[in-house]
Amino acid sequence: EMIREMRTTEKEMREKIAHYQPGPFPPSGRVDSGVRARLEDMRRAKKFNRGEE
Structure with a gap:
């Protein structure tokens, strides 16, 4: 469960970073x-x- 949460937040962070790159x-x-x-x-x-694990 925790691993899944970590993975989704990582993914969100990556998407945000990709979104902010000009x-x-x-x-x-x-x-x-x-x-x-x-x-x-x-x-x-x-x-x-x-x-x-």
């Missing part, structure tokens, strides 16, 4: 944070599969 620059930043988020999710999934 001009034609956001896409690269958004892609970068998306990749980072995917890596974090993969790491979390590995931990979860091992039964650490």
Whole structure:
């Protein structure tokens, strides 16, 4: 439950940050944070599969 809450607030923060970036620059930043988020999710999934969480 807490993990889900953390994930949603992280997502909201990311969306806010993406929203406030000006001009034609956001896409690269958004892609970068998306990749980072995917890596974090993969790491979390590995931990979860091992039964650490």
